[in-house]
Each structure stands twice: as structure tokens, then as C-alpha cells.
Amino acid sequence: MRAVLDIGTNSVRLLVAKVAKDTIEPYIQQIRISRIGEDIDGSGELSAIGIWRTVKALGELRAFIPPSIPVDVLATSAVRDGSNRQEFVDLIEKEFGWKIHVLSGLREAELSFRGAVDSLCSLNLSAPFTVIDIGGGSTEIYTGLDGDSLLGGGSVQLGAVRMLERHITTHPVICKDRNALEKEIEEILAPLIKSNLDFGPKTVIAVGGTATSLAAIAQELTVFDLKRIVGYSLSLERLREIYINLGKLDLDERSLIAGMQKGREDIIVAGAAILVKAMELLNISQLKTSVGDLLYGWLAFYVDEG
Structure with a gap:
């Protein structure tokens, strides 16, 4: 253990x-x-x-x-x-x-990628895989053929906490703040997404607290259920709906939403905006979510090394 x-x-x-x-x-x-x-x-x-x-x-x-x-x-x-x-x-x-x-941004990405891909191996998904890991301070997006082999990608200073502090001044979110938020996200993400598209990803997996929280909200889970998060197919249409609706609520109202993790009410809109834009730039209609991330990736590399 x-x-x-x-x-x-x-x-x-x-x-x-x-x-x-x-x-x-x-x-x-x-x-x-x-x-x-x-x-x-x-x-x-x-x-x-x-x-x-x-x-x-x-x-x-x-x-x-x-x-x-x-x-x-x-x-x-x-x-x-x-x-x-x-x-x-x-x-x-x-x-x-x-x-x-x-961890460096690259090492963080390697671990998250390994954890994500390994966690969904039973689903027999098609490679190449692109893994999106949205954190509080950074976002890693990498593409690879399997858990051990990255083709390319990168880490950018674009996270839910960072974007909240830069752009969101009130809850509910006002139009001016939303526009500024989305503009900067696209400016930062576009080059990174393009570098991943060059590898022709066939399966996209999102990990991290933003992704798992949004998967829980999408399913209206009153109790976090690991089995319903791992491998869940989150559509861009449903994600956009959640993003818009959450932005219309104040923090107390968000806290009452089924699936909302306590303490994430203020950053969830910024995190959702990042995931929406990533899906749009990748030109995908859905992705898989998983709890398999750098924690699982770290243990997997430990197993490899005996």
C-alpha cells in the first residue's frame, strides 16, 4: 500500500x-x-x-x-x-x-496522461488520446498513443483560480467579465490546441476537479459516485448549457446545485469556460471524463519501476 x-x-x-x-x-x-x-x-x-x-x-x-x-x-x-x-x-x-x-509542467502532464489513459483502458478507446487537465493555476493538454508515450502538447498558465482572479468580479457573472474571460482563454489555448490537432487525436479525456465536478453536475449526482464519473461522456451541448446556467447564479445558488463540490462554487464558471473553449477548438462534440490523473499516474510509474 x-x-x-x-x-x-x-x-x-x-x-x-x-x-x-x-x-x-x-x-x-x-x-x-x-x-x-x-x-x-x-x-x-x-x-x-x-x-x-x-x-x-x-x-x-x-x-x-x-x-x-x-x-x-x-x-x-x-x-x-x-x-x-x-x-x-x-x-x-x-x-x-x-x-x-x-513537478514541472511536462512531468505533471506525463503523470496526468498516464493516469487518464490507464483508467479507461477497459473501454477499448481509440488512440491517439488527448488528455486535458484543467487545474487551479495551469492547464495541460497532451496527445499520445498510450500511457507511456507522449507525442506532444504543452502546459499553460491557464487555470480556474487564475482566471477567476483575473476576470470575474461578481457572481452572477456579468457580460463584460464573461467576454474578457473567454477572449483570454482562446488566446492562450489556441496555439496549444493546434499543436495537439497535428497528431490527429481520436479520443479526448478530461481530468481534474473542473472536469469531474462538471460531470457530476451534468448527471445531477447528489453523492459523488466514482463509477459514474470514470468514462462518462460529456457533450459540448450539455457543457455549454451548464456553463451558461452557472454564470447566472450567485455563490449560494450554485452551492445548491446537485454535483457541486463545496468550495468550488466561485471557480467553476472559469473552469467550465476553459473546458468549453478547449472542446470548441478541438472541434469535438463530446469527451470522456475520469478521476484517473496525476495521482494515479504517479503510482503507475512507481509500479513500472518495481
């Missing part, structure tokens, strides 16, 4: 799994909204309050980890970008005894 933690821009996630050859069996999965990346787009550093929330979240999640099993801690966009990241890394090692692996 092995535990892996991911310190993302918006949340800290824990996966404890039984790991064997060709098999990753989830045992414990937990998430805490900590938003360590709050205001990093403006300040360039990890905020004191964001660090405090993250330390608190890690303390809570530690209680779920069985004693005496290996623990790996990953960090992505916000920690990667923070000018004071080493102070944070040192703090976590001192507080918990854990060494943080700060």
Missing part, C-alpha cells in the same frame, strides 16, 4: 491505494480545499493564509494515512510558480517529515 498527496493550486488531495503489478486499487480518497495559489497571479508568491490553510489540510489528511506506509507528496502549478516555494517546501518537511516533489 502507498499514499500520494497532491498540493494543487485550489486543493490538496490524498490517494491511498493498494499497488500491485498492473493494478492500482483505491483504498482511501480525500480532498480539502486549501487554495494555496490564492493571489499568486498578482503577487508571485504563496500567501501566508494559503500556506496556513494547506498545512491545516495536510494535517487533516495525514490522519487518514495508515501507519508505516510510504508517502509521496507532489506539488504543481502554484508551488512551482511561487517565489517563496523553497520556504514552503522546507516548512512541510519540518512539520511532517515529507519531502515535496515539485
Whole structure:
């Protein structure tokens, strides 16, 4: 058994799994909204309050980890970008005894790609695969033939938290903010999408909190059901409908929507806007969603290495 933690821009996630050859069996999965990346787009550093929330979240999640099993801690966009990241890394090692692996955008993409493709292998989907991983601070879009082989793609500083802070000033979202949001998303995504289209993707998979939340909302799930998220076909038509409707609601109203994850009410519109634009630029009418992402990808590479 092995535990892996991911310190993302918006949340800290824990996966404890039984790991064997060709098999990753989830045992414990937990998430805490900590938003360590709050205001990093403006300040360039990890905020004191964001660090405090993250330390608190890690303390809570530690209680779920069985004693005496290996623990790996990953960090992505916000920690990667923070000018004071080493102070944070040192703090976590001192507080918990854990060494943080700060992932590059490429490594994050490799892990997410592996986790996504492996998680849907039973569906016998057609390659090449394009995996979209929308996070709080960055988005990775890569295309490959299988879980081990990337053809190309990239990582851009385009995430749900980052776009919220740049463009959305009120909830409900006003027309001016929506237009500015969509304009910047297209400007950033268009070159990245074009580079992926050159490889002729046949199956598109979306992972990350934005994608899984939207899949839950699309199905009106009152309780998060892993089996109904993995392999779910989310249509562009349904996604656009959700995006428009969520933008018309205030935060309290969004919190009442079936499938809405607590703590994601303010960033879900920005995240949905990114996924809508990605699908439009890829010229696809539907995609698959999955919970298989960098946590699963990390464990898969661990299995490979024995």
C-alpha cells in the first residue's frame, strides 16, 4: 500500500491505494480545499493564509494515512510558480517529515496522461488520446498513443483560480467579465490546441476537479459516485448549457446545485469556460471524463519501476 498527496493550486488531495503489478486499487480518497495559489497571479508568491490553510489540510489528511506506509507528496502549478516555494517546501518537511516533489509542467502532464489513459483502458478507446487537465493555476493538454508515450502538447498558465482572479468580479457573472474571460482563454489555448490537432487525436479525456465536478453536475449526482464519473461522456451541448446556467447564479445558488463540490462554487464558471473553449477548438462534440490523473499516474510509474 502507498499514499500520494497532491498540493494543487485550489486543493490538496490524498490517494491511498493498494499497488500491485498492473493494478492500482483505491483504498482511501480525500480532498480539502486549501487554495494555496490564492493571489499568486498578482503577487508571485504563496500567501501566508494559503500556506496556513494547506498545512491545516495536510494535517487533516495525514490522519487518514495508515501507519508505516510510504508517502509521496507532489506539488504543481502554484508551488512551482511561487517565489517563496523553497520556504514552503522546507516548512512541510519540518512539520511532517515529507519531502515535496515539485513537478514541472511536462512531468505533471506525463503523470496526468498516464493516469487518464490507464483508467479507461477497459473501454477499448481509440488512440491517439488527448488528455486535458484543467487545474487551479495551469492547464495541460497532451496527445499520445498510450500511457507511456507522449507525442506532444504543452502546459499553460491557464487555470480556474487564475482566471477567476483575473476576470470575474461578481457572481452572477456579468457580460463584460464573461467576454474578457473567454477572449483570454482562446488566446492562450489556441496555439496549444493546434499543436495537439497535428497528431490527429481520436479520443479526448478530461481530468481534474473542473472536469469531474462538471460531470457530476451534468448527471445531477447528489453523492459523488466514482463509477459514474470514470468514462462518462460529456457533450459540448450539455457543457455549454451548464456553463451558461452557472454564470447566472450567485455563490449560494450554485452551492445548491446537485454535483457541486463545496468550495468550488466561485471557480467553476472559469473552469467550465476553459473546458468549453478547449472542446470548441478541438472541434469535438463530446469527451470522456475520469478521476484517473496525476495521482494515479504517479503510482503507475512507481509500479513500472518495481
